[in-house]
Amino acid sequence: MKEHHLSIWFIIGVQLVIMGVIILAASIYGLFFPPENPVLFENLHPGIYEGIALLLLGLVYAIKFRPGSGKE
């Protein structure tokens, strides 16, 4: 009998975590080394909020739908 594949939500969670980490890191770096040509509203640090949101949501999905959790 064929094994069941990983939950799609788990895969999404892992990807969101990785992307969240990258965006958060890049945005924190930008705090200390501001770009030469900043975009509008760089002072509001939208990248930090977006990175945290991706990271947290990704963690929720990755943990809740991890292999062996029994959830699809």
Next chain:
Amino acid sequence: MISLLPSFPAPPVFASLVNLGTADFLVIGVYFIFVLGIGFYLKHFADTGEEFFLAGREMTAWIAGLAFISANLGALELLGWAGNTYEYGIMAAHWYWIGAIPAMLFLGLVMMPFYYISKTHSVPGYLLLRYGPASRSLAAITFGVMTVLMSGINMFAMAKVMQVVLGWDIGFSICISALTVGLYVALGGLLSAIFNEVLQFMLIWFGAILIPVLGLVETGGWSGMVARIKENIPRIHPENPNLDYTHMWRVMAHSSDNAMGMHWTGIVFGLGAVLAMGYWTTDFLVVQRVLTAKDLRAAKMAPIIGAAFKMFVPFIVILPGLLGLAVLPETLYPENQIGAGGLHPGAHTYNDVLPLMLARYCGPGVLGLGITALIAGFMSGMAGNVTAFSTVWTYDIYRPFKPNASDAHYVAMGRWSTVIGIVISIAAAYLVQQFASIMDYVQSLFSFFIAPLFGTVLLGMLWKRTTSAGGFWGLLAGIVSSIAMFTWVKFDHDVAIQYVALSKDASAQAENMYSALWSGIICVAVTVIVSLLTRPRPDSELVGLVRSCTDIPPEGDSPLIQRPGFWAAIVITVCFILNLIFW
């Protein structure tokens, strides 16, 4: 790090709009690794025909619903409708609300039971069961042609974005996208496509969400945006300096009152009643996703879940187009005015409004996510077309010639037709450039094939008196009349447009709406007349295919919260309220 080029003088077309940094490339790289990784991983789970073409029919309502909407969330959504909003204003939102929500709910509540109970593998497959091989072949061939052309649109749009935003060569971008989509679909079939579509749906939202949020911050909210648009319209659209671009319904009492040249009857009857119904209920690209549902309730809920999310897509597509009218210092132009011999060589087009807004607000990493969202949209659109083409080609065009081959043979044919479909799509990509905007082109195609098909399928499901001959001749008459109207307008525009679209001011969009309406009416009329003149099939042959001959499992005693009808009522109510707000 991002560098915005000066807005005027406009940069040459091949100049890059933004410079991606390391973080941006990392985000894009992660996306490609996951997309291809999913394809390779799921190859093992796509060995049989049921698995390759219908994802094993084991998807939950949420997965099928998000894939259903994501397959449609391709280039035409992201670039085309943001561009159309810049051109026509908030009226473009009609294509999301009256032009999608009622039709999606209708699919879930009324039509899905017949698709699902008949166990058909495709929409042409349903026509085979209901009307016989002639109607099936006609629908399959027209669908195949339309689908590869649509796939070409997605490729072209993606290549254009890569060219404008990143300065990549069009041919290079087409090769990369074609290779990626071809690999993951040929390996993992529909299962792989659905996994990626759900993934892409999330990325699209996260990648695009900053544009409307920061855009409204810049304009000081909705009223500030409206004030700026009024101020800018004489500069951006000097041909319509006094028109209202920020209301949906109050500008349609007369076709001359809005930039689209559309009377409300065109939107309500042409778009809402025919074109949207046709697309959302009979276009196999989207219906295929729902056919993968694990049971009938999931199949009914999937379009309703899709409709709930679809209702809010204007926030990341229409609103950025409006914000472009309000805040962009440069003026954008139609596709046919920016070439070497055009009125505005080197300027950006309407379809560039979303990338321009992305470059305006998104910093390192977030920009990469935004670009990834665009790429994801294109990939899902292309993959949707390619998987649908592969299924229809294998089951509805190829199998009649080789009816007794093994399941493995059809799966192999599915993989090869995926590759061939992509090659044809590449050629089709270059056809797009002759039209003023991407969506006008797409709407033309929809009018040709989808509107008549809706009439044929709906009569087949709801009226048992419809005969095989009636179905075939009605469908053929609808398609031929649609093409005839398009050709007439093309060659004798000033005269023809007054008859086809009921107004000399009608835009290409308005023309397509009315063309869809007339072709749908012609299809239904011919189907009814021919059916009344020919012998119907006995009721016993129509079980599972026609409403009056089929026992649909009732929702019965299930709690209110589990009933599809309850959720559909909530969705349609919210949609109604949204229309009132932006009246």
